[in-house]
């Protein structure tokens with residue numbers, strides 16, 4: 001008997017500097033049945049960002065058109081720009097059994113929990129410690145001391161929400177974190193396919 005389960009919406013959140021981007025890229029590289037959701041934004045592309053890969057960059061007018069047409073699963077205004085998750089992309093993949101990875105902050109994640117909790121597996125990625133997070137941000141060498149302090153305060157706020165996630169992972173080793181996430185996904189897929197029998 002073959003039973004095809006729906007894909008899982010894998011929601012990953014973490015404070016910046018915890019290593020989420022590397023984990024995410026490696027996870028996508030090694031999985032054939034996992035795709036990344038690309039959000040739509042009215043923000044201007046940063047140097048090196050690619051339309052369709054990092055975001056779909058649109059005008060504010062187009063963004064509002066998409067919202068009006070019901071094509072956003074959720075959206076938010078962050079600072080001066082709008083960001084939204086394209087609904088069709090997520091729904092089509094999930095119904096074809098493909099899981100979708102969404103990297104989003106806690107506010108976006110909580111919004112999605114209200115909309116479709118049963119389709120979501122959520123993972124919060126923690127840095128090994130605040131001290132390590134500070135070192136990682138300093139090593140990136142891209143931010144001033146005051147910017148680093150601001151990011152650390154933001155990180156603490158973000159981390160205070162971790163208990164609402166299904167799983168918490170401490171990223172003290174990238175390979176171990178990837179293994180943990182892969183086994184969570186495998187376990188959750190199995191659980192869902194058993195529920196369908």
Ligand code: 5GP
Pocket residue numbers: 039040043074075076078083084085103104105107108
């Ligand atoms: P950035 O402009 O630095 O790429 O992203 C700014 C913020 O927007 C980040 O906190 C990011 O998590 C959030 N963001 C990106 N895409 C979405 C989305 O589709 N929905 C929501 N609610 N937030 C998003």
